[in-house]
Amino acid sequence: xxxxxxxxxxxxxxxxxxxxxxxxxxxxxxxxxxxxxxxxxxxxxxxxxxxxxxxxxxxxxxxxxxxxxxxxxxxxxxxxxxxxxxxxxxxxxxxxxxxxxxxxxxxxxxxxxxxxxxxxxxxxxxxxxxxxxxxxxxx
Amino acid sequence: xxxxxxxxxxxxxxxxxxxxxxxxxxxxxxxxxxxxxxxxxxxxxxxxxxxxxxxxxxxxxxxxxxxxxxxxxxxxxxxxxxxxxxxxxxxxxxxxxxxxxxxxxxxxxxxxxxxxxxxxxxxxxxxxxxxxxxxxxxxxxxxxxxxxxxxxxxxxxxxxxxxxxxx
Numbered sequence: 001x002x003x004x005x006x007x008x009x010x011x012x013x014x015x016x017x018x019x020x021x022x023x024x025x026x027x028x029x030x031x032x033x034x035x036x037x038x039x040x041x042x043x044x045x046x047x048x049x050x051x052x053x054x055x056x057x058x059x060x061x062x063x064x065x066x067x068x069x070x071x072x073x074x075x076x077x078x079x080x081x082x083x084x085x086x087x088x089x090x091x092x093x094x095x096x097x098x099x100x101x102x103x104x105x106x107x108x109x110x111x112x113x114x115x116x117x118x119x120x121x122x123x124x125x126x127x128x129x130x131x132x133x134x135x136x137x138x139x
Numbered sequence: 140x141x142x143x144x145x146x147x148x149x150x151x152x153x154x155x156x157x158x159x160x161x162x163x164x165x166x167x168x169x170x171x172x173x174x175x176x177x178x179x180x181x182x183x184x185x186x187x188x189x190x191x192x193x194x195x196x197x198x199x200x201x202x203x204x205x206x207x208x209x210x211x212x213x214x215x216x217x218x219x220x221x222x223x224x225x226x227x228x229x230x231x232x233x234x235x236x237x238x239x240x241x242x243x244x245x246x247x248x249x250x251x252x253x254x255x256x257x258x259x260x261x262x263x264x265x266x267x268x269x270x271x272x273x274x275x276x277x278x279x280x281x282x283x284x285x286x287x288x289x290x291x292x293x294x295x296x297x298x299x300x301x302x303x304x305x306x
Contacts, residue, residue: 005293008246012265012296015247016236017162024175025153031183032149 074113074122082108091136100133149186156200157182159266162234163201166259167208169215171232180207201267201277242300249299257292260285 003009089102106129113122153160160182164174181203189199235247250258263274274285 005290008293008296009265011243011246012250012261014243015238015250017158017234017266018236019154019158020161020175020178024157024179025150027179028149028153028182031179032186 072115072120072122073117074115074120076111077114078110078112080108080110082110099136101136103132103134105130105132149182152186153182160200160204162266163262164204164208165234166255166262167205168211173208173211173215177204177207177211197268198273198277201263201269201273205277245300246296249296252299253292253295257288257295260288261292261296264289 084105084107087104087106089104091099091101093099106127109124109126109128111124113124114120115122157178160178161174164177164181165171168174168177181200184207185196185200185203189203190196192199233247234251238244238247250261253261259278260274263269263277264271267274269277271282271285271289274280275282278285
């Protein structure tokens with residue numbers, strides 16, 4: 001049994017499609033030819049990326065090194081002192097017969113430091129507690 | 140299409156198959172220039188990455204062309220009105236070399252008059268050298284549908300040729 005479409009298919013196959021123009025060949029040559037020239041951009045990119053990575057590593061090491069050697073450059077930006085809490089006690093007689101009044105004074109010192117390079121802050125809180133004996137004169 | 144061996148020069152392979160690839164690409168593009176772009180993209184992809192794969196390269200090349208063409212169409216749909224005018228060369232630019240035989244010339248002219256869904260089956264079978272099964276896979280239709288479109292296309296071509304011959 002013969003295929004009735006066979007002759008028509010043969011006739012179709014005899015048609016010659018128009019080939020792509022020279023511009024297509026030129027673009028294909030650019031993409032597919034000259035592996036040496038194609039390696040150029042790859043090498044350039046690789047070298048560039050390697051240099052960039054090396055720069056990052058160097059910067060990291062440099063900054064890290066500097067961070068270890070140099071002390072933080074903190075600057076005093078604020079200092080506060082709380083009101084003193086003064087407590088007076090009853091006068092007491094010492095062994096030599098003189099009289100003194102015990103006084104206890106308590107206050108807090110708070111200082112705030114900042115390092116603008118690293119944007120870090122240091123808050124130093126120091127409570128103070130002092131005890132003194134105030135001599136009393138007796139007539 | 141001949142096998143694309145690893146040591147074969149792309150120019151030789153393209154000289155043998157480029158025209159067929161372009162005709163296939165033309166089925167899914169709006170202009171000759173778009174078809175050239177699609178062929179270039181698809182062929183470069185095929186030659187660099189797919190020619191070493193086992194089996195006949197036909198289906199791989201056609202898949203690559205169709206994918207590139209659909210990508211281009213999607214991009215073109217977002218472009219300006221300038222791109223919409225290029226569809227006009229569908230009617231004016233011949234897909235084939237001129238033929239001295241009037242019957243062949245009539246056949247070449249008639250092919251464009253087929254509905255696109257029939258025409259792409261004809262092109263894939265004749266110039267893509269694909270089976271109906273492979274055509275079905277390419278177009279996401281059943282092999283029976285592909286064969287049916289082929290039969291309708293043959294019937295239509297026969298009518299066109301008859302009418303033109305009598306004219």
